[in-house]
Amino acid sequence: MVQATPFLLVLFLALGAHGLSAKKVQSGWDAQGRVGCTGGCGCRLCCGTSAEFSPLQCNLVGRWVNDLGSNMTITSVNANGAFGGSYHTAVTATSNEIKVSPLQGSMQKSPNQKGQPTFGFTVNWKFSESVTVFTGQCFVDDDGKEVLKTMWLLRSHVEDIKNDWKATR
Amino acid sequence: MVQATPFLLVLFLALGAHGLSAKKVQSGWDAQGRVGCTGGCGCRLCCGTSAEFSPLQCNLVGRWVNDLGSNMTITSVNANGAFGGSYHTAVTATSNEIKVSPLQGSMQKSPNQKGQPTFGFTVNWKFSESVTVFTGQCFVDDDGKEVLKTMWLLRSHVEDIKNDWKATR
Amino acid sequence: MVQATPFLLVLFLALGAHGLSAKKVQSGWDAQGRVGCTGGCGCRLCCGTSAEFSPLQCNLVGRWVNDLGSNMTITSVNANGAFGGSYHTAVTATSNEIKVSPLQGSMQKSPNQKGQPTFGFTVNWKFSESVTVFTGQCFVDDDGKEVLKTMWLLRSHVEDIKNDWKATR
């Protein structure tokens, strides 16, 4: 269903503002173990024989690309669900040169999430006076591919509290 | 401009959905050193003699209460702007018992923020299958009081990607 | 911890972005008949003796002022719930001179709304290339005063569909 391609396979989706879909970048080892869960014994995360294992498993760790061409890497999630990573945006509301920026976030670890966890994270932009928060859920779609569905808010710095009303888009 | 009150003075504000104001809980030492910057020598953060120092300084670290009665404590901010803390909400969209929940976030540290930094954080709810992201800015208002202006998105878990469209409020 | 002040002082409060509260402008006849519903026989809208009349009744028609100082007048609501009016904003994201602008909207007329109807409307700005949509509910608060709770989206014109992602705040 999902072949492990050694190079990047990137699909861009049309989407509305403030809503984003991100697809996992499928490279060798990454796809094998997880995406679509057809990998036999290597399928650590999703294919338990026990009934309490969910057949679906979406794992935030990895590299993601969204419909605007932005790239995100989530490096690890700790036992409490806290995670870090980096975000390389393809678009900007400023004229500054884009730089890779760090992100800090947190995901739900409860079994009630049934392998499709909700999460949120903050990107601290290194080339502008803004931050963006994303929140969403990691899904396994009908084709067995992992996909993130997120919404975001971009907060710009304003000099005066009187301008607060227009600082978020 | 701002007197350091030894006890708490907490005002609740009416506000619209998705926009929140939080006021800092002002106790002895906390207000002295920082709020309004009238504290003389103790005014570590804001009162440099050099022109490049801003007269305003809003510090995220501390305890905050918002207009709905929710309490938040931010314990520390590291050199990169990452911070942690806890959130005790006064309202919930579920019928579960409310529990204090951890938060992970990040703030801008650049001098261009002029002492009124933008920030974002994620609350990982310990009593529901949801997360909330907040983003906003820490302001010093006309009375010299520190105030947070934030917006939030609450993401609920859904079983099926088909219901993603209604999972965020 | 919080000292009780003997008299209420109710003014307009600063509030977070995207959420707005509007209070009805209380002038002679306007307040008499409706606000707080203490007007005796004149209390046409709220004080029926029949059990099927709700004790609460918030009427969109009238003049409203919100926390940013903007003024809105809703002139009439037809049998289907469609309404028109005008909006005089106190704030703008442009440098153009502010002009009063028309609005078009619609409210729920069902008895299930129990006198506190939900509604939405569009403001077609006469001094900028933008529109704003508001949606909210007309409430009677604990003091018997009519109050609108709304959220809004401001849509700016962009030249190219590639910039759509940043056109809404």
Next chain:
Amino acid sequence: MVQATPFLLVLFLALGAHGLSAKKVQSGWDAQGRVGCTGGCGCRLCCGTSAEFSPLQCNLVGRWVNDLGSNMTITSVNANGAFGGSYHTAVTATSNEIKVSPLQGSMQKSPNQKGQPTFGFTVNWKFSESVTVFTGQCFVDDDGKEVLKTMWLLRSHVEDIKNDWKATR
């Protein structure tokens, strides 16, 4: 003004929550005369010889289908930009039977919109106690096809103003 078209060509797009793309239902004459403006003399709206005519022209009037499968018909726009129509949603947050519902809106008519106007409208749901507002822009995409890019807020009725904070998604 818009006649029933013999053949529907409907494309569904993946999209994030709160952001929607809608494609115009493209049939014979409809596409010929307007979309992409390749239709020669029939090209009433877009192909003036005068320089002040924009080469792009997106017309709200017509039938639209979005990525969730919802259908919308905008019947006419008056001289001030006010318009009406109907909305047949494919998804609902309630368990009620879906019914076609009326919409009221307004669009920018200024030449500065360059044929790609911004607009907003309110849908007054006939099967639930809610309203939805949409705002967006009508674009001509790179293939010359008319497309709407919108964002929305869904407002539910709540019994008590204390629950206002969670009434909008």
